[in-house]
Amino acid sequence: MxxxxxxxxxxxxxxxxxxxxxxxxxxxxxxxxxxxxxxxxxxxxxxxxxxxxxxxxxxxxxxxxxxxxxxxxxxxxxxxxxxxxxxxxxxxxxxxxxxxxxxxxxxxxxxxxxxxxxxxxxxxxxxxxxxxxxxxxxxxxxxxxxxxxxxxxxxxxxxxxxxxxxxxxxxxxxxxxxxxxPIRDTFYMTESVTTGEPQHSILIMAGAYGVLRDMKKITEQLLELPDVRINVVCGKNQRLQSELEASFAGESRLHLHGFVDHIHELMNASSCVITKAGGITLSEAIHVNVPIVVFKPFPGQEKENAGFLSDQGVAFIANEIPELVRYVEIVLNDEGLRSQVREKASALQAxxxxxxxxxxxxxxxxxxxxxxxxxxxxxxxxxxxxxxxx
CATH class of the missing domain: 3.40.50.2000 (Glycogen Phosphorylase B;)
Structure with missing residues (x-):
């Protein structure tokens, strides 16, 4: 050769x-x-x-x-x-x-x-x-x-x-x-949701870089929503994972993850994703047609990314925790809205x-x-x- x-x-x-x-x-x-x-x-x-x-x-x-x-x-x-x-x-x-x-x-x-x-x-x-x-x-x-x-x-x-x-x-x-x-090949291999996750499944991408702020308060208030299951991916941020484990010990509806290699499965099984506005994570969420809620996007390209996707109808931007919870609640309970988001996300998929x-x-x-x-x-x-x- x-x-x-x-x-x-x-x-x-x-x-x-x-x-x-x-x-x-x-x-x-x-x-x-x-x-x-x-x-x-x-x-x-x-x-x-x-x-x-x-x-x-x-x-x-x-x-x-x-x-x-x-x-x-x-x-x-x-x-x-x-x-x-x-x-x-x-x-x-x-x-x-x-x-x-x-x-x-x-x-x-x-x-x-x-x-x-x-x-x-x-x-x-x-x-x-x-x-x-x-x-x-x-x-x-x-x-x-x-x-x-x-x-x-x-x-x-x-x-x-x-x-x-x-x-x-x-x-x-x-x-x-x-x-x-370009996103990971695993996102192209992901089939439709078959994981048994409940309809009201929330994925929070907390991440090691630019960690979502106020994670404890966010988690507390989301757990007040009925019939929810929350997956929090902390990435390599062991300190954040330990803090959440101590704060929510025994909470069966909350599942904490460190670094994972099956994020495509967690994302595909979720009714919405809460994340920062990095271009890669947003592209992955768009590919699996999951509604996105961006919390307090950092000024710069993340804020601009979030604004673009908000204008396209596939993301919601929240700057306060009550606003975040309200958007999540709307997405979880409005199947028509989720269908609209999926349709608009499909139009953005390359x-x-x-x-x-x-x-x-x-x-x-x-x-x-x-x-x-x-x-x-x-x-x-x-x-x-x-x-x-x-």
């Missing part, structure tokens, strides 16, 4: 979303026969100290915004429409470039994928005469100009609305593909995003990086024969 060259996926660890998309793509490419797919946290490798500080600020931005110190939201909205020619944009574009050049010289990749808005990578490569295909995967439902500080060979976006926003800001429409946001992206990427790769005779064949055909065949 022809030995395939390396692919590089550039990401950043500000929350789990960018890294999760990168891993989904890495696994998909490896399944297709690419042995050398490397995921690089570019800021971590290029500027480890700065990355540590900025990650700390990001991770604590939600808690501090509750006290009026909303520095992340301020920075997001101040730079949302920043022009690529500005001094700040040029400075942001330079971050990590030298490290990336060193990696490229060492790895000799055939393609570069970004799942984080690094800025002018494509332009910097062209200036240095490095002519490898590049593509960028937007991991949100709304546009921030930083995603378009330079033009890769291909953008992959979540929705048609996002594609239109990019075209309006000058991005050539022929380089934008509406693929959806194709199998990671498959679509891999198919396009295969067509972008130079011929020397693919088996002989690949031209004109689909990615699935390559999987069945070309990439794993003789």
């Amino acid at each position: 022809h030995k395939l060259r390396n692919l590089l996926i550039l990401t950043a660890s500000y929350g789990d979303g960018h890294l999760q998309v990168s891993r989904v793509l890495q696994q998909k490419f490896e399944k297709y026969g690419f042995p050398g797919v490397r995921v690089i946290d570019l800021f971590e490798e290029a500027h480890p100290l700065m990355n540590k500080v900025t990650r700390f600020l990001y991770m604590n931005s939600g808690a501090l915004s509750a006290y009026g110190l909303d520095y992340y939201g301020w920075s997001y909205y101040m730079t949302r429409n920043l022009r690529r020619e500005s001094l700040l944009a040029r400075c942001l574009n330079a971050l990590g470039i030298q490290k990336l050049m060193n990696v490229i010289m060492q790895e000799q990749p055939d393609l570069l994928i970004s799942t984080f808005p690094f800025g002018g990578i494509s332009d910097q490569l062209k200036r240095r005469g490095i002519l490898i295909p590049t593509c960028t995967i937007l991991t949100d439902f709304v546009l921030h100009n930083r995603w378009i500080y330079s033009m890769p060979d291909r953008f992959f976006v979540a929705t048609e609305q996002l594609r239109q926003s990019m075209v309006e800001r000058g991005v050539p429409e022929q380089i934008i593909t509406v693929s959806g946001i 194709s199998y995003a990671s498959e679509r992206i891999v198919q396009d990427v295969l067509r972008m790769l130079p011929a020397r990086a693919l088996p002989q005779g690949w031209q004109g064949r689909s990615a699935l055909e390559l999987v069945d024969g070309g990439l794993h065949g003789t």
